[in-house]
Amino acid sequence: MLSTLYLTLGIYVLLLILALWRVWRGENAIDRLIGVDLVTVLTLGILVILALIYRDSIFIDVALGLAALGFITTIALAKHIADEQMF
């Protein structure tokens, strides 16, 4: 059980690096924003895997906070890119 969790953690960190590469090399603003959204979601996944590894449910609280913040950030940035006003 623990070995699969560590393997999955390695896979998610690798995917995180790929997502960061997408943020770096995105052609336009929305591509970069997709990369940022992807980084948030993959960090969420990593947090949940850490919760499974340490069998401690405090990580899921952190993941809940991060999910809410990531969601708001993506929506606000998408709206800002679309028509220059935030709200």
Place this chain on the structure above:
Amino acid sequence: MDAILQIIAIFAVISGAAFSILGLLGVIRMPDVYTRLHATGKVGVFGVVFLLIAAIVWLPAGRGKALMLILFLLLAGPVTAHALASAAYRTGIPFARPIRDDLEHLASAPLNDADTPSA
């Protein structure tokens, strides 16, 4: 009993990782922004939700929190994808292989330079 939960958790974690890999492969391989949004949706919804199912099975203490997070992710996924797609369309990002554009008559004139949107 613990062994059965362990097996379920392992299957959930592996399928979550598989969906994330496929989703990210999609993000890299897809030709333009709109198809790339399909892939990010998969990573976000299927990747993390399966991990949370494993968390529900494996962490009895955090069961309610994991359920809350699953509900939030299932709600937030499509909304972010829609916001990104409309922002991309409104800043005039072209389609890779345009077949038909139903929003042609509705949207304001899309700009040619995607990085400097008008007011």
